[in-house]
Amino acid sequence: MVNVYNTDVLIVGSGMVGSSLAIALASVGFKVVLIDQVEPEIQLGNKFDGRASAVAAAPQKMLCQIGVWQHLKKNFMPIKDIRVADGGSRLFLHYKHEDVLCEALGFMVENRHFRQACMAKITKDKNINFIAPSKIHKFTVDVGGVSAVLTDGTQINSNLVVGADGRGSQVRKTAKINCIKRSYNQTAIVLTVDHTLSHNNVAHEHFLPAGPFAILPLRGKRGSKNRSSIVWTENRQLAEVIMNLSHANFTNEFNHRFGEILGDTTFVGPRWSYPLSYQYVETRISQRLALIGDAAYGIHPIAGQGLNLGLRDVAALAEVITDARRLGLDIGSASTLEKYQSWRRFDSSVMLATTDALNRLFSNDISPIKEFRDLGLAAINKLSPVKKFFMLHAMGSSGSLPRLLKGEPL
Numbered sequence: 001m002v003n004v005y006n007t008d009v010l011i012v013g014s015g016m017v018g019s020s021l022a023i024a025l026a027s028v029g030f031k032v033v034l035i036d037q038v039e040p041e042i043q044l045g046n047k048f049d050g051r052a053s054a055v056a057a058a059p060q061k062m063l064c065q066i067g068v069w070q071h072l073k074k075n076f077m078p079i080k081d082i083r084v085a086d087g088g089s090r091l092f093l094h095y096k097h098e099d100v101l102c103e104a105l106g107f108m109v110e111n112r113h114f115r116q117a118c119m120a121k122i123t124k125d126k127n128i129n130f131i132a133p134s135k136i137h138k139f140t141v142d143v144g145g146v147s148a149v150l151t152d153g154t155q156i157n158s159n160l161v162v163g164a165d166g167r168g169s170q171v172r173k174t175a176k177i178n179c180i181k182r183s184y185n186q187t188a189i190v191l192t193v194d195h196t197l198s199h200n201n202v203a204h205e206h207f208l209p210a211g212p213f214a215i216l217p218l219r220g221k222r223g224s225k226n227r228s229s230i231v232w233t234e235n236r237q238l239a240e241v242i243m244n245l246s247h248a249n250f251t252n253e254f255n256h257r258f259g260e261i262l263g264d265t266t267f268v269g270p271r272w273s274y275p276l277s278y279q280y281v282e283t284r285i286s287q288r289l290a291l292i293g294d295a296a297y298g299i300h301p302i303a304g305q306g307l308n309l310g311l312r313d314v315a316a317l318a319e320v321i322t323d324a325r326r327l328g329l330d331i332g333s334a335s336t337l338e339k340y341q342s343w344r345r346f347d348s349s350v351m352l353a354t355t356d357a358l359n360r361l362f363s364n365d366i367s368p369i370k371e372f373r374d375l376g377l378a379a380i381n382k383l384s385p386v387k388k389f390f391m392l393h394a395m396g397s398s399g400s401l402p403r404l405l406k407g408e409p410l
Contacts, residue, residue, distance in 0.1 A: 002153050002154065002155060003153075003154045003155070004154075004155045004156075004157070005033050005129060005154070005155070005156045005157070006031075006157045006158075007031045007032060007033045007129070007156060007157070007158045008025070008030045008031045008032065008158060008159055008160070008331065009022075009025055009030055009031075009032050009033075009158055009159065009160045009161075009162060009321075009331070010032075010033045010035070010146060010148055010156050010158040010160070010161045010162070011032060011033070011034045011035070011161075011162045011164055012035055012036075012135075012136060012161065012162065012163055012164060012165045012170070012171050013035075013036060013163065013164035013165035013166060013169075013171075013293075013295070014034050014035070014036035014040075014043070014118075014122075014130065014132060014164075015036075015115070015164060015165075015166065015293070016053070016111065016114050016115060016118065016307060016310070017164050017292055017293035017294070017307070017310035017311065017313065017314060018034065018036075018162070018164030018165070018292070018293070019034065019115070019118035019119070019122060020062075020063070020066070020068065020118065020310075020311060020314045021162060021164060021292060021314045021317065021318060022034045022122065022128050023066050023067065023068060023118065023121050023122065023125065023128070024062070024066045024314055024315075024318040024404065024410065025127075025318055025321075025322075026125045026127035026128050027066050027067070027409075027410065028318075028322050028409075028410045029127065030127065030321075030322075030325075031127055031129075032127060032128045032129070033128075033129045033131065033156050033158065034122065034128055034129070034130045034131070035130075035131045035132060035134050035135070035136070035150065035156075036130075036131075036132040036133065036134075036165075037132070037133050037134065037135040038132065038133055039132060039133045040119060040130075040132055043115055043119075044112060044115055044116050044119060045112070046112060046269070047270075048112065049111040049112060049115075050111075050190050050191070050192070050269065050270065050271075050272035051110075051111045051190050051229070051231075051272070051274075052108050052109060052110045052111060052192075052216060052218060052229035053108070053109055053111055053114065053304075053306070053307040054079065054106045054107070054108055054203075054216065054304035054305075054307070054308070055076075055106055055107045055108075055109055055114075055307065055308065055311070056105075056106045056305075056308045056394060056395045056396040057102060057104065057105065057106055057395040057396065057397060058312075058395060058396030058397050058401065058405040058406070059307075059308050059311035059312065059315075059396055059405065060106070060107055061404070061405060061406065061407035062311060062314070062315050062404035062405050062407070063311075064407065065404055065407055065408070065409060066121075066404070067121055068117050068118055068121055069117070071116075071117035071118075071120040071121055072109065072113060072114070072117045074219065074223065075109065075110065075113040075117075075219060076107045076108065076109045076113070076219060077107065077108045077201065077217045077218050077219045077225070078103065078104035078106075078107055078201055079104055079105050079106045079107060079108060079201060079202075079203050079216075079217060080096075080097045080104055080105065080200075080201035080202065081094065081095060081096050081097060081105070081200075081201065081202045081203070082094070082095040082105060082202070082203045082204075082205070083095075083202055083203070083204050083205070084204075084205045084207075085204070085205075085206050085207070086206075086207045086362065087206065087207060087208055087209070095394075100392060100395070102395070104201070105394070105395055106304075106394075106395065108203075108216050108217055108218055108219075108229065110218065110229070131150070131154065134150045134151055134152055134154065135150065135151050135170065136148050136149070136150060136151075136170065136171070136174070137149045137150060137151045138174075139161065139174065141161075141286075141287045141288045141289065145157055145158060145159050145288065145332070146158045146159070146160065146161045146288050146289075146332070148161065159288065159330065159331050159332040160288055160289070160290065160321065160331055160332035160337075161288060161289050161290075162289075162290050162291075162292060162317070163175075163289065163290070163291045163292070163295040163296075164291075164292050164293055164295055164310075165295055166293075166294045166295060167277075167279060167294045167295070167298045169291065169294075169295035171289070171291070171295065172281065172291055172295055172296075175286045175289050177281050177282065177283060177284075177286060177291070178281065178282045179279055179280070179281050179282075180279060180280055180281075180282070181277060181278070181279040181298075182277060182278045182279070183236075183275070183276075183277045183278075184276040184277055184278065184300065184359065185235065185236050186210070186211050186233050186234065186235065186236060186239075186275075186276045186359075186363070187233070187234055187235075187236045187239035187240070187273050187274065187275050187276060188231050188232065188233055188273065188274045188275075188276055188301060189230075189231075189232040189233075189234060189239055189242060189243065189271060189272070189273050190229070190230065190231055190232070190271070190272040190273070190274065191229075191230050191232075191254075191267060191268075191269070191270075191271050191272065192218065192227065192228070192229055192230070192267070192268040192269050193227070193228055193230060193258075193265040193266065193267055193268060194220060194226055194227050194265065194266045194268055195226055195227070195228065195262035195263050195264065195265045195266075196226065196262070196263030196264045196265075197226070197261075197262045197263035198224075198225040198226060198262075199215070199217040199225050199226070199227075199228055199262060200217075200225060201217055201225065202217065203215065203216050203217060203304075204261065205302075206257075207362040207363075208233075208257065209363070209364060210233060210234045210235050210238070210363065211233025211234065211235075211302075211359065211362075211363045212231070212233050212301075212302050212359075212362065212363075213230075213231075213232050213233065213257050213258075214229075214230070214231040214232075214301075214304070215228050215229075215230060215258070215261070215262070216228055216229040216230075216231065216304070226262075227268065228262065230254075230258075231301055232254070232257065233276070233301075233302075233363075236275065239273060240273075243271060243273050250271070251267075276300060276301070277298055278298060278299065278300065278352070278356055279297060279298040280296070280297040280298075280348075280349075280352055281295075281296050281297065283341065284296040284340075284341050284344070285334075285337040285338065285340065285341045287334070288332035288337075289337075290317060290337055290340060290341075292310060292313040292314060292317060293309070293310030293313055293314075294306070294310065296313070296348070297309070297348055297352055299351060299352055299355045299356075300355040300356060300358075300359045302355050302358050302359050302362075303351075303354070303355050303358065303394065305351055305355065305394070308396055309347070309348055309351055312344070312347065312396060312402075312405065313344055313348075314404075315401075315402035315403075315404040315405045316340055316343045316344050316402050317340045318402070318404065318410060319402040319403055319404065319410060320336060320337075320339045320340045320343070321336060321340075322410045324336040343400070343402075347399065
């Protein structure tokens with residue numbers, strides 16, 4: 001017997017962005033079917049994703065409003081300051097939370113803890129049907145709605161389908177939405193370290209010739225401040241060699257870049273590597289379809305804004321379709337989805353361009369350029385209004401904000 005689900009919204013991809021959207025929509029009474037091709041137990045395990053993500057101040061308000069943040073318990077670490085330096089230069093840029101009168105500029109959360117918090121909320125929500133492992137075999141769209149058939153024969157009828165299934169989005173491919181891609185020829189080596197000195201809630205980003213080397217504060221054992229997530233960017237060919245080094249040789253390469261800023265280090269868990277690329281779609285909407293997060297664009301991690309862009313998509317799309325339903329309008333109509341696309345187009349385009357330009361500017365060791373950018377960092381550090389503008393933008397607190405990003409209910 002074939003299972004048939006009639007729902008308001010079908011979300012493909014139960015990662016951090018897709019799950020957040022499901023929870024936000026369910027909180028205002030939408031019926032949601034959420035599917036993923038990976039078993040939940042695997043997604044929540046220690047070996048699935050070794051990364052940690054920065055959650056900016058405005059998206060954190062949204063996560064509090066929809067009830068996800070509470071399930072994190074204490075598994076996060078506030079980022080109070082951010083210090084940016086160019087290699088061995090004495091000039092730097094230092095962002096302080098006191099300058100914008102806030103508790104923290106953002107919060108570091110291990111991806112596995114974020115996923116666990118979302119799943120704790122999803123499993124208790126009667127408005128969400130979570131189906132995994134499964135994937136869409138095919139779907140058809142017409143003026144009346146979306147009809148999707150999963151690989152096990154399950155049929156889902158909905159008013160709207162949302163692709164939240166990452167950079168290789170099958171939803172995007174099925175909808176024949178063109179995606180422009182370019183490799184950076186860089187790989188991010190990701191690992192977690194314990195260190196003997198406290199990070200004092202400061203995130204560090206050092207620009208080295210191959211790319212940025214970020215030291216991001218995490219919550220350690222029993223709440224200590226002696227653990228950090230490392231995002232170490234290297235040339236793709238060299239990164240492959242580094243990943244295969246012996247423990248001793250890898251430690252030497254790591255210490256050469258890490259320095260003595262936080263004392264002696266001990267590796268926690270395995271090494272991970274992720275190829276870096278730039279991509280964006282020509283349109284993030286189609287007939288009764290919307291793309292969010294990495295399914296719509298992929299940016300360089302240089303500014304730690306990837307997850308935040310996706311969460312801002314969640315806030316905008318949730319508000320647009322919630323308001324449409326309250327007015328008695330079709331949540332999957334072209335006019336409704338165009339409002340979402342228009343709202344998110346400028347912000348995501350600026351972030352794509354900014355991260356791409358920053359990576360190009362700082363991932364080299366050309367002397368005149370290096371001198372220019374060092375002076376630029378120092379100048380911004382002295383110009384309080386300019387520095388405050390950059391800080392508010394990074395916190396997600398500037399521009400026309402959806403209600404959720406202001407901590408208000410839908």
